[in-house]
Amino acid sequence: MITMRRNPVIVFLVSLFLDPFCHAATDTLTKGQSIKDGETLKSSDENFELGFFSLGNSTSRYVGIRYSNIQDQAVIWVANRDKPISGTDGVLRIGEDGNLVVVDGNGSLVWSSNASGVSSNASVRLDITGNLILSSNDSTDDADEAYWQSFNNPTDTYLPNMKVLIGSAELHVLTSWKSTSDPSPGNFTMGVDPRGAPQIVIWEQSRRRWRSGHWNGILFSGVPYMAAYTTYQYGFKVSRENDGKLYLTYSPSDPSELMKFQITWNGFEEQKRWNKSTEAWQVMQSQPSEACENYNYCGNFGVCTPSGSPRCSCLEGFEPRHPDQWRLGNWSGGCVRRSPLQCQKNTSNGGEDGFKAVRCAKLPDFADDHRVTSDECKKRCLSNCSCKAYAYVNAIGCMLWNGDLTDVQNHIQSGNTMYVRLAYSELATSASVSTNHELQVYDLSKSKEYTTDLSGPGDLVIEGSQVNGPDLPMFNFNCVASATNNFSEENKLGQGGFGLVYKGNLPGGEEIAVKRLSKISGQGLQEFKNEIILIAKLQHRNLVRLLGCSIQGDEKMLIYEYMPNKSLDYFLFDPEKQGLLGWNKRFEIIEGIARGLLYLHRDSRLRIIHRDLKASNILLDEGMNPKISDFGMARIFGANQNEINTNRVVGTYGYMSPEYAMEGLFSVKSDVYSFGVLLLEIVSSRRNTSFRTTDHVTLIAYAWDLWSEGKALEMVDPSIRDSCNENEVLRCIQLGMLCVQDSALHRPNMASVVLMLESSTTSIPLPREPTFTSVRASIDTEAVMEAQEIASSNDLTVTMVAGR
Template structure:
């Protein structure tokens, strides 16, 4: 403690100018120490910025790693949510007026496939839309499971394909359809509205087709007359344009591999839409033909090289289109000739066409009202599409050109020698050198022979 000596001085009235006043200050008040304090502050700020940058980078890496990972399910299908609670609160979809599952990314085999064009629905909303998957809402079933009709809260009708939990074939088809259909858009392809994956439940949501499938009308004697020639020709052209898009014009080059009447859906105006891409395959830009040990599809629509050797290409779809075209013209299934001398619709169509009696092959319900020139043109195009050799078949671009031309000069087809399977007692079941043959409508595939 210091003692003060002398009188106190008022610094505001210091006295005469020129006098010097000396003050004692603490060391902490000097400028050198202030500069050191400012430097420390700068270091602290820089360190904070660096720490924040590192934290942001680590969070970004973690998010990227989560997106690339796949949850351990049998189908290699994973649902990666940005929130911790799966399928909890959902946002409203302006397009579908439905509850969606919120911000989620669907990853299949390591590749994200969903986005704004493929929303994810939760199980509760799909169950409510289908009246809890009631029998009254069931539209049909297949090897993959059941299809139900549903209605979204906004009033839009949908078709829900619900995968059977015990269907291995359906599981592969489910993965394939999401990967392919989510990337395709064409007026003659069925539109995928979204999907639902929750636990063991896996579902695809499609636009609803009020007129069901083509076979519903084509092979029913009571409904055949509803398909007049103009409607049938429009259906043929629409299918051809859809296939052309798959083969040439889409972002992916796709072989459908299961084109048939039951896979052609009809909207309210009877416009055709190709559906069921579960067996489709993607072709690379330089690939013209692929080989498989697992032959899938529906017998009677398979091309010879595919059924017997497992070789498939765009020309395999052309063959199936030819069979389908002949079915549309005749109103008869290709398999309805199995127990006759003609064996198949292809053999019958060749016989009447080659004998200048092609009009006999036309469905009697439209024979008198159809345009004969268009019918004969379609039969000849159909015969060109079912040639035994893939090289001799036209491409779908040529088919579309021939169908849309008023007076085309068509090549002459050769007699097809490949015949459909027989179901008589003398047929022998064979394994085709270990190839697995699967028919999507549960029909046993038996011996393939040449005539």
């Protein structure tokens, strides 16, 4: 037996005040030993502990696993979740049959691991992963040889390294608690549906509540946030193990961090990470996160667009089943086919059925997958009258839908192409609008005034490549002019380096920002082309979303999502608005910018250098979330390119790295330098160029002097100095100094920057004293203070200034 001296009165009182895991034990329990109420098993790293606990003011006792060294010791697994013990006389031990059992004060069995074929020398160990493993004494380190393990019998929480079997049928893996204070099985379950391709599903009893979209080999295609965080090395993975079966696993980028996924008692899937600096659980994502993510929100054959107004529309060739209800905003009835299919008629009158391409971010549910070519996929659907649609997706293959098309979501820039079966008459109608099926016209409330008068050729071709189509809709000029009140002064949002920006409202109510290229801008056309080619292929939560473009004669415009809180510099450098950005929000903005840059440098389809990262190019949405904008100066890097030399240096003074400003050399490290400047500006609320008339010349030199003297906190914006997290601020200042190192080799890449920001345990190297900065030789005060863009290398003069 594990013997420990205990005062029964103290144990009872402690149990009532939710801290019953008060005595540390070994990580292993063998036959003949037991854990009494008030004693624990602890993992060898002491992150997890197993023992008895109560919830709220209840005296009911449960046996479970929870985190041990954090303030919020959240329970991640419960043994007797539907059979609590009354009183503190419960015992956890190895039973006579070798199983792990929980008995009450009367010796009655409350719970058992109930494994078969357990040997007499079995023992149980709490692993550092949080997995409780019952195995023979000879194999306690091998979970694959375990008789039983908690990872195979989870309650409401999924942990990293937990394997979920992907079988031939739906598997409900996790079951929610009944309430926050009742761990008995609740109304919601979460698991995997393997049909078509694996996807995560939340059920409310037997009814679907949410699904992730199909696994495409890299991410779950219907979860927007995954494109921002998932890489080939980390995140979710579906793989075939040695037993020949498929399993879903999750590997965090930083194994030392505490992270969990949970199905909450009220039906949400949440990913949480323990933030050591704030000593609280940080919700990284929660699903469903908005109305369109509620299962089949727009009904069968309906499409939900998160930014749409209204959100729901019918697939082309379909119309609302209940028009009156649809107009009132009740879309649950969905849509019905407008024209019957030829294959469903008894006569042969009319043309043959065909397919219409539809871009979807989340393909419909209940797909059947087939291992055939894309051509054969189309033939199979066409030969089966029950087939409503097909798609061919890389890493999945041929997907066919023989039933109603349910739970379809649309985003303008992302997703897969689905081919919906339509009657010949519907295809003919569609063709009359545009004979080129590759051209997608952004449909503004079905009004001919806005949709049929294209300003030029159907395809937008730049340097031999078509750039419009599903990724980039074309707006006509009249539509944009009407949306912006004919580009009125009242609608003007501001002026960029290559033209004016206006606010607009589409007929459906969606707000947009229109960037109108100046006709007299010498380099404007090249930047316009560049921005179209680049941003049309990008999608990330921290990049501004390009909705489309418009070209008519000399008029060239880009249409973006509207950012109601303007740009970061609007708040950061205004003494009256600085206080509105508290430290927590500033840190979130820093993290968001870093993730956006990491996406550009490493995780997007293209490897992109922004070249003009600055506060005015960071836009803020309604939640003050940052979005990198203005890709007019960005460049694509080849897969094997590390550095490019240019004779045309463009950018903004104060943000350009020394090697770029003086030698025309730029790389991903050039953006890292700009990020470092921006980080220091966010901490201090001071422009880098605002020190021109002082001894320090730049914010970088000022920051170095304070940091090297141990006075770094003096540079923090006074409006947040008393309320900020000092350790977090100091780490950011040191990281900023590291990013603005003179030599690109001494700067971290953005992957390292993100890791150092998100993990307080990751050490940050000591920076060297900066000695160079880029400023104008013949200083134009207004140009420097306003950080004007440089449009021509003929205007550029840079000098090298020695630091203090």
